[in-house]
Amino acid sequence: MPQTVSFGSQGPDVKTLQTKLNQIPPSQLPPLVANGIFGHKTLARVKEFQAKNSLVADGVAGPKTWDKLLASKQIIPAHNEFLCENADKENLSGAALVQQQFNAAKVQAPKPKIKFGVRSSSIGAPAGATAFSLAESGPFRFLTETQKNTAKTVYGNSLDFSRIFISNKSGLGGRAFTVAFKDSNEVVQIINCGKFDPSDRLLIHELAHVWQSQHHSDPFQFMKSAVDCQAGALTVNAAEVFSDPDVLLHSEHPVNFPFSAYAYLPGLSLASYGAEQMAQACHKGEAAVRAHIKGVAMNALDPDNVKAMKLTAFADRRMTGIVI
Ligand SMILES: [Zn+2]
Incomplete structure (x- = not known):
């Protein structure tokens, strides 16, 4: 059992807390950066979790909160979609x-x-x-x-x-x-x-x-970008085994789990998405991405697309709200 942590705490137990909070639904709050520093955002997520689980919502992650949190089932979006x-x-x-x-x-x-x-x-x-x-x-x-x-x-x-x-x-x-x-x-x-x-x-x-x-100055860049994103996810996934051995059990590890070049956090601008994320966001109907895309003139260079195609982008499928 990890130690009791609260606002101001730092260290690996806080990181575990943040990671677990990111993995359980549902939350009205944005995902946490798992940086091991217990700040205001982590406090809000702990209180939210406690309130939803009939615990005293004091924001202190003690034994009862840890019990509930560690027993919570992760919801991982399955990919039942084609992946190009x-x-x-x-x-x-x-x-x-x-x-x-x-x-x-x-x-x-x-x-x-x-x-x-x-x-x-x-x-x-x-x-x-x-x-x-x-x-x-x-x-x-x-x-x-x-x-x-x-x-x-x-x-x-x-x-x-x-x-x-x-x-x-x-x-x-x-x-x-x-x-x-x-x-x-x-x-x-x-x-x-x-x-x-x-x-x-x-x-x-x-x-x-x-x-x-x-809409790119280099019309071939999208192919390299997509490959780079997947290679990046693969590297992170291989390292993730050390902090979470369970990832080995997933059928899509190490290519697409837990990090995947196709997974994305909804609601961001087009320039924030890698090649596959943008393509997924297009067919899934992400409003901001679709609005941006429609607004670009035929054969015109789009600077945001150029920015996006520089990204090595992928997302953690264990996090709440991630779409794949
Ligand atoms: Zn694709």
Whole structure:
């Protein structure tokens, strides 16, 4: 049993207290920084916990409070969602393969079914100069009108559909992934969703990566960012074993548990989210993120996106309020 701690206390028992308080629902108060210093925010959380558990709400974590706290069941958000493959290192080699297949498909496009995709002139090339043939039944297609309309409900007019293709390819374990590469004198984005008619939420998630590409000075940065975030989570998760051996029991340790590049704390601004967090926030309907995204003009550079793509961001799934 940890020692009795109260306002002003410091040390490992306070850190344990803060960590446990972060792991049990529900709280109206923001998560605590587990820094081992018992300040006003920790005091408020202790009092809240005591009141909810029929204890004397004096803010002093003594034996009775510890008993209840240590016996409280953690609520860990399960991920029953798809996780796209962009955060996996393998995605980077997958990107090269998709590019090869894209080039091959252009050469092999059957003549009778050719449809011409004429690029917008906003990239700087004369209209039509970068037009290329695209079979309607080919392996890389433009989004359908229905898909574009679905996309517009989230992205408004911020996506340049003339550079976006969908394929029925998928990555490891059948997971979706989005790649960008240079084709002739412009950058194209390809969402690989395993099929040509993905669910709306998968479509919205992958299009978030397209958005990250189209509104950045380096249109390939989103791929590196997603990988960096997962690598960061992996490192922290490996170290977490020493303070919480139970994490070893979780099926998603060490890649996605307890820290995950896909998990995020709701309510933050777009610039606070890493590549996968932002994509999750988009398809889950985070208001601030969606409002920001809609407000960016087609093909315009977005400084907040540039900031976000510099982050090595991940969140602790054991914390109350975290979404994955
Ligand atoms: Zn993703």
